[in-house]
Amino acid sequence: MSSQGDEAAEQGPETVGSALSSSSAETDATSGDFITVTIGATVPTGFEHTAAEEIKEKIGVDARISKDRGRIYFPITTDKLFQVHLLRSVDNLFVVVEEYDHYQFKESKEETLMELQQLAAKLPWTNALEVWKLNGTLKKKKGHRKGGNGAKVKPNSEAGDAAIADTEDQDLSQAVSAAEGQKKAEETPDTETCTQDAEETSPGAKLIKFRVTCNRAGDKHSFSSNDAARDFGGAVQEFFQWKADMTKFDIEVLLNIHNEEVVIGIALTEESLHRRNISHFGPTTLRSTLCYGMLRLCKPQASDIILDPMCGTGAIPLEGAIEFNSSFYIAGDNNDMAVNRTVNNVCHIQKRRADKGSVSGLPIDTVQWDLCNLPIRTSSIDIIITDMPFGKRMGSRKKNWDLYPSCLREMARVCRPGSGKAVLLTQDKKCFSKAISRMGGLWRKQHTVWVNVGGLHAGVYLLKRTGAVFGQTPEDVYESRGPANTQGDDKDDKELS
Numbered sequence: 001m002s003s004q005g006d007e008a009a010e011q012g013p014e015t016v017g018s019a020l021s022s023s024s025a026e027t028d029a030t031s032g033d034f035i036t037v038t039i040g041a042t043v044p045t046g047f048e049h050t051a052a053e054e055i056k057e058k059i060g061v062d063a064r065i066s067k068d069r070g071r072i073y074f075p076i077t078t079d080k081l082f083q084v085h086l087l088r089s090v091d092n093l094f095v096v097v098e099e100y101d102h103y104q105f106k107e108s109k110e111e112t113l114m115e116l117q118q119l120a121a122k123l124p125w126t127n128a129l130e131v132w133k134l135n136g137t138l139k140k141k142k143g144h145r146k147g148g149n150g151a152k153v154k155p156n157s158e159a160g161d162a163a164i165a166d167t168e169d170q171d172l173s174q175a176v177s178a179a180e181g182q183k184k185a186e187e188t189p190d191t192e193t194c195t196q197d198a199e200e201t202s203p204g205a206k207l208i209k210f211r212v213t214c215n216r217a218g219d220k221h222s223f224s225s226n227d228a229a230r231d232f233g234g235a236v237q238e239f240f241q242w243k244a245d246m247t248k249f250d251i252e253v254l255l256n257i258h259n260e261e262v263v264i265g266i267a268l269t270e271e272s273l274h275r276r277n278i279s280h281f282g283p284t285t286l287r288s289t290l291c292y293g294m295l296r297l298c299k300p301q302a303s304d305i306i307l308d309p310m311c312g313t314g315a316i317p318l319e320g321a322i323e324f325n326s327s328f329y330i331a332g333d334n335n336d337m338a339v340n341r342t343v344n345n346v347c348h349i350q351k352r353r354a355d356k357g358s359v360s361g362l363p364i365d366t367v368q369w370d371l372c373n374l375p376i377r378t379s380s381i382d383i384i385i386t387d388m389p390f391g392k393r394m395g396s397r398k399k400n401w402d403l404y405p406s407c408l409r410e411m412a413r414v415c416r417p418g419s420g421k422a423v424l425l426t427q428d429k430k431c432f433s434k435a436i437s438r439m440g441g442l443w444r445k446q447h448t449v450w451v452n453v454g455g456l457h458a459g460v461y462l463l464k465r466t467g468a469v470f471g472q473t474p475e476d477v478y479e480s481r482g483p484a485n486t487q488g489d490d491k492d493d494k495e496l497s
C-alpha cells in the first residue's frame with residue numbers, strides 16, 4: 001500500500017469546535033433521501049480559515065479545522081456534493097468513514113498493527129461508499145475523467161460511457177453491499193458469515209481495485225506509514241475482497257494519522273483541484289487554491305484594477321478573472337516565455353468557456369515589462385498581488401537585495417495612496433522585511449499569513465499603501481536618483497508634476 005508524509009509532527013492550530021461524528025448512518029429528517037456525511041479537504045497550509053469562510057459562504061456550514069495543518073472537515077447532505085467540487089480553496093476532497101480524536105495506539109508495533117487490521121472490518125463504510133458512488137456519477141456528468149480510475153475510460157464514446165456507467169454501478173453495488181453485509185455483521189457476532197454474504201451478493205461482478213494511502217505525522221508512533229498502509233490495506237482487501245492496485249485503482253482509501261488523531265476516508269478527487277486553471281505550467285506555477293487565498297486576503301471590489309507585475313504563468317490573475325470577475329486584471333512579466341504561458345493559459349480557459357457556449361471573455365490583459373519600470377500611471381492601481389522570486393528556483397538571493405526594494409518602490413508609485421493594497425508572497429523574508437523598512441513609510445504591513453509552498457515556509461504579506469505621496473520621502477528621492485533607476489525617476493517626475 002502506498003504511504004506519504006512520514007514526517008515528524010508539526011503542531012498546527014488547535015481544533016476549532018467539537019469533533020464531528022463520522023458519516024452519519026441515519027437519514028437526516030429534513031433532508032429526505034439525502035444522507036449526511038463529513039467531508040474532509042486538504043487546503044493550502046495557512047489558508048485553513050479562508051477555506052472555512054468559503055465553505056460557510058457557499059455551502060452554509062461550519063468547518064472544523066484539524067490539528068493537522070492543511071486539513072478541514074465539514075458536514076454536508078449529499079445534495080450538496082456537487083457544490084463541494086466547485087469550492088476554490090480546496091485541493092483534495094475525501095469523505096470520512098470514521099474519525100478518532102484520541103486514538104489510543106498500543107505500545108508495541110505488532111499490537112498496533114494488529115488493531116489496525118481488526119479496525120478495517122469494524123468501520124462504518126456504507127455511507128462513505130454511497131457518497132463515493134454518487135461522486136462517480138457527478139464526475140461522469142461533468143465529463144471529468146482523469147487519475148486512478150481513468151484506466152477504464154474510453155473518451156469520446158457514448159457507447160463507452162454507457163459501458164463505464166454499467167461497470168461502475170456494478171462495482172459500486174458490490175462495494176456497498178459488502179459494507180451492508182458488514183452492517184448485518186454488527187448485529188450478529190458471526191462476522192465470517194456476513195463477509196461471505198457480501199461476497200455472494202454480486203456473483204461475477206468485476207473486481208474492484210483499490211489502494212490505501214497512509215499520511216502519518218507524529219513522533220510517538222511505533223510504526224511507519226508504510227507498515228500502517230500495508231497492514232490496514234491487507235485487512236481492507238480481505239474484508240471487501242477487493243484487489244490491491246497502486247496505480248489503476250478505483251477506490252483510494254485514506255488513513256490519515258496525526259499524533260492521536262486518526263481519520264479514515266475515501267478519496268473523492270483523483271487530481272488536486274488546484275491544477276484546474278493551468279494548461280501551460282512553468283517552473284514555479286502557484287497552486288490555484290493558494291492564489292484564491294491570496295485574492296481573498298485583498299478583498300477585490302467591483303471595478304478594481306488589479307495588477308500581477310510578475311505573473312509567471314498567470315495563475316494569480318487567472319484565478320482572479322474567473323472567481324472575482326468584476327475586477328480587471330493586468331498580468332505582466334519580463335520573461336517572454338512566462339508571458340506566452342500566461343497568454344496560452346488565458347486562451348485555454350476562454351476556449352473551454354466558448355466550447356460550453358459562454359460568450360463572455362475574461363477580464364484580463366497580458367503585457368511584457370520590467371516591473372521596476374512599469375508603463376503605468378502613478379496612483380492608478382487598486383491592488384497589487386504577486387508571487388515574488390524566492391531566489392531559489394527563480395532568480396537568486398543576491399539579486400533579491402536589489403530587486404525587492406526596486407519592486408516595492410515601483411509598486412508604491414503605481415498603487416493608489418490611502419486605499420491601495422498589496423498582497424505579496426515570498427520566502428525571502430529577511431530581504432523583504434529589510435526592503436519594506438527602506439520604503440520611507442509608503443507601505444504598512446497589516447497582516448502576514450504563513451504558508452507552505454512546495455515545502456518552503458513562506459509569508460503572504462498584506463500591505464496597505466499609506467497616504468504618503470510617492471517621490472517625497474528622502475528614501476524615494478535618494479533611491480530613485482540612483483543609477484539603476486534613472487529612467488523610472490524621469491517618468492515619476494513627469495507624472496507627479
Ligand SMILES: C[S@@+](CC[C@H](N)C(=O)[O-])C[C@H]1O[C@@H](n2cnc3c(N)ncnc32)[C@H](O)[C@@H]1O
Pocket residue numbers: 282284285286287309310311312313314315316332333334335338369370371372387388389390394395
Ligand atoms: C515566482 S515567479 C511567479 C510565478 C507565478 N505566480 C506562476 O504561478 O507562474 C516570479 C516571476 O517574476 C518574474 N520576474 C522577475 N523579475 C522581474 C522583473 N524585473 N519584472 C517583471 N517580472 C520579473 C520572473 O520572470 C517570474 O516569472
